[in-house]
Amino acid sequence: MKRQKIVIALGGNAIQSGDASAKAQQMALEKTAEQLVGLVEAGNDIIISHGNGPQVGNILLQQKAADCEKNPAMPLDTCGAMSQGMIGYWLENAMDKALAKRKIEKEVVGIVTRVVVDENDPAFINPTKPIGPFYTKEEAEKMISETGASVKEDAGRGWRKVVPSPKPISIQEHRSINTLVEDGKIVISTGGGGIPVVVKDGELVGVEAVIDKDFASEKLAELVDADILLILTAVDNIYINYNKPNQQLLDKVGTSDLKGYAEEGQFAPGSMLPKVEAAIQFAESREGRTTIITSLDQVVAALEGKAGTRVSMEYNKMYSA
């Protein structure tokens, strides 16, 4: 396999599947790291990013539960930073352990990453990013009437608190991230989509938001000039007519066809749609760039072209030729 620079966006199931305890999440990340090390063993340079929706929502609830004069609740940008540090720390330990098992000597470095957004992004007046635990419809309605909270249905899975999710414009630490990866380090960065900041009077100021980690990973992949954006989630492939009797797996798809499928409404907003949009954006950002969407189990096979969905402009030409 040719050596490639890969930005990996880890989906929720790589960190947490039900049990939100530290132990369970650390164990999930150990399994995740075992798979990711396969990419390092094959000689690739990797930068790992990850989601934080469940974790940042839980941290926010913990803040509110403890809120008092001597122990004030922290704002959402700071909760995002906490989730980034927490998951980054677990991931560093998990990667170290998996590397040691395979006798690979590589340093793992976590970077606290700030992501610049636009303070006029329309997302600030239309919160859409689900965070924290799931609620029933009845619980959600009670929360809305009692607290005025923004709570919405999340892709058919239940009801969750929603917060603004502005689009990433730039990644403050991208040059240092690239220096580290070029120096052979495994870098963990842009966790939870990055800590959202806006530029005010020449300074970076945190804002109440959670950036989508697939969009932030895409931005990072462009900025570090990655070859591949690897989006890992719970399914092996993207499908059209997903979960219907005529479901069809996509293995290689051109960005033009994928845009068409998205316009048809093939991808659920809030779950597969942001991944598809990020996939198209990266694949179209420059000739030769590929996005792969697959599951953790298929990660090495997908890099070898034997699994997963590959998105590239190359396939537009192939099918229109």
Ligand SMILES: Nc1ncnc2c1ncn2[C@@H]1O[C@H](COP(=O)(O)OP(=O)(O)O)[C@@H](O)[C@H]1O
């Ligand atoms: N057309 C589709 N093809 C594949 N998966 C889809 C599709 N539409 C919706 N999905 C769902 O989207 C999920 C991925 O979104 P989500 O769980 O939000 O991502 P994450 O892994 O980042 O937490 C898949 O596990 C699948 O259930």
Ligand SMILES: NC(=O)OP(=O)(O)O
């Ligand atoms: N920040 C973010 O996109 O997290 P999730 O992937 O967990 O929703």
